[in-house]
Amino acid sequence: MAGSLKDQLLKAGIASKQQAKQAELDKRRKQKQKxxxxxxxxxxxxxxxxxxxxxxxxxxxxxxxxEQRKQEQAQRALQAEIRQLAEQHRIDPPENADLRYHFVWKNKVRSLWVDADLRAQLSDGRLVLVAVDQAFLLVPAAIAERIRHRDPNAVVQPDAGSADGTSGDDPYADYPVPDDLHW
Structure with missing residues (x-):
């Protein structure tokens, strides 16, 4: 007996073709459900x-x-705003400026050519230096304050001494400074 069980049952007459087909169909359904x-x-x-x-x-x-891109974009926008403020309100030194104004920027002594009037305004605090794109611009103190609110590092701070340029523990405070000395 070499045939399958289905063939043997069909030959013996125990099952009909209809029952065999139904059994196969049920078997396939059960496999799909599994x-x-x-x-x-x-x-x-x-x-x-x-x-x-x-x-x-x-x-x-x-x-x-x-988030990092947004922060970088905000920083660039802030720098552009500072640049625009400084450029709109800058005061250009005259071409024939004959005095050097020295200041400290990032632990280095820098200088800018100005005339006597601009030097007096810088000393009084009416004008302030602002660093913009590796350049230093003169702007009025009110504009410098607006720039300082946006970026404190953009404004060149005056010396740490008092308003007259001397500090409290200066050992040479008792000695007068000559009138013709410009630093």
């Missing part, structure tokens, strides 16, 4: 968890990059 209801195994769950973790990590990284 495949559809099959619980995911451990590997599939781990893979799904890893994919979700990677998705969350990528979303967080993208959020951080967007």
């Amino acid at each position: 495949q559809g209801r099959r619980a995911p195994d451990q590997d599939e769950r781990e893979r799904a968890a890893a994919i979700e973790a990677a998705r969350v990590a990528k979303r967080e990284k993208d959020r951080q990059l967007n």
